[in-house]
Amino acid sequence: MKHILTATAVALALGLATAGASAQYTGPSSIPAVTVKALQADGKDDQHAVLRGKIVSSVGDERYLFSDGTGQMKVKIKQKVWPAQKPVDANTTVELVGEYDKELIGESHFDVKEIRLP
Incomplete structure (x- = not known):
């Protein structure tokens, strides 16, 4: 019986630790929000940014x-x-956190690392 209670306690602790690890930070960020127009005009390769749309x-x-x-x-x-x-x-407004991949040849794109739902 003691082993079952110990195993249950360990499983519960691991479950809580895993649940905490999957939480997402939703506060302010030092990564600037930019527009598509500004990023395409002045963005630099591998520039970190946030897009809203x-x-x-x-x-x-x-x-x-x-x-x-x-x-x-x-x-x-x-x-x-x-x-x-x-x-x-x-129809869903999102915030995309990621990096601008500016191509010298071909089409540039934004590589999304995180999707936030404001």
Whole structure:
């Protein structure tokens, strides 16, 4: 009986530790929010940024079209980045945290590291 209680306590402790590790920070950030227009005009390769707007369509292979009212940009979003708690559609306002991938040849895009639902 003592072993069962000890095993249960350990399992509960591990479960609580794992739950805390999956929490997301939602406070202020030192990464600046920018517009698509500003990022495309003045953005630097690997620049960290936050974009606010809507993911308007899928263009295939983890690539999506994002719009913020100032312009549109392709964004790359890996499956593991999508929020599990709420589905995202073309009407959902999101904050995309990531890096601008400025290409010298070809089309530049934004590599999304985190999706926030404000």
